Amino acid sequence: MNLYFWIPMGILMVVFLFAFYKRYKMIKEIKNTPDSDKLKILRDSNFKNTISKGVSLVDFWAEWCTPCKIQGPIINEVAETIGDEANICKLDVDTYKKTASQYGIRSIPTILIFKDGELAKKFTGVKNKGVLIKAVKDLL
Secondary structure (H helix, E strand, O other), X not given: OOHHHHHHHHHHHHHHHHHHHHHHHHHHHOOXXXXXXXXXXXXXXXXXXXXXXXXXXXXXXXXXXXXXXHHHHHHXXXXXXXXXXXXXXXXXXXXXHHHHHHOOOOOOOEEEEEEOOEEEEEEEOOOOHHHHHHHHHHHO
């Protein structure tokens, strides 16, 4: 192998390591924002009762999930915006496995929207505030 091979490979490796470091740093800087006062934390015991009346948006998440850490502040914003009109909720799938398995939650974050206890919409992956607010308002 000659020098013309190793120089580009070295540059490529430095670029890769820099990009990896930047991503790692970004993920570490995602802070757990405090939950909105309008956000309801669900458990297996209060899930059915909470979603039974009106429109309820439920974010299924886990502490270790990086996309969930990105979705969390968005859910807080949704709660602040329309928390008086609908139930905006979170359920930790690691702690409350019964409800998560009952609704077939296999990947997180998953957001389910219920109207009067019936599943109306399902989103998987990170969704922005506008999409979630529109989905809820369409059911009000």
